[in-house]
Amino acid sequence: DAKTTQPTSMDCAEGRAANLPCNHSTISGNEYVYWYRQIHSQGPQYIIHGLKNNETNEMASLIITEDRKSSTLILPHATLRDTAVYYCIVRLNFGNEKLTFGTGTRLTIIP
């Protein structure tokens, strides 16, 4: 699985959009980008995934650059409950279900 690079930490004001970047310059053509988050004292929670098109669901939007070497997770209206560690993961969509987590981005929402 390709390696990802994320900022260690970020702050965002409550009610504003939180934009979390991820670099995955060695991604291969059949690897997907997944985002999970981990709120303190809980297990990771799936947020969204995509291959090359932008994706949106009830939690977030995922913007993948045309060359697929980077992506941005957008939380449109951040709340205090969005404070968590966010993990960007690149993986194939077949084979075993191994997720390779990095250290993620610690997002703090400021009241």
Next chain:
Amino acid sequence: DAGVTQSPTHLIKTRGQQVTLRCSPISGHKSVSWYQQVLGQGPQFIFQYYEKEERGRGNFPDRFSARQFPNYSSELNVNALLLGDSALYLCASSPRTGLVGEKLFFGSGTQLSVL
């Protein structure tokens, strides 16, 4: 519906002992994976089981073993505990339908402390 349940929630052991952690997947989910999360790091993949067979193994020593039962629940065993085994052990389940974008659903974990 109940999510992924793990037991116990906390456990304290001493070096050299053995430990068994338990996981019940979401009803209808046939795949179970185990992860180890050391403080300050992301979770690390240990095992995946599907239909009672091992389908993936991470870079962990043979002291770590697991199994899956006919009801799809799973146990993780760690023998000869070391101080470095202190971690949060997470279990995740998925329906394993083969569809693109299969999500993993994680439990809240078992916090293991080795003294």
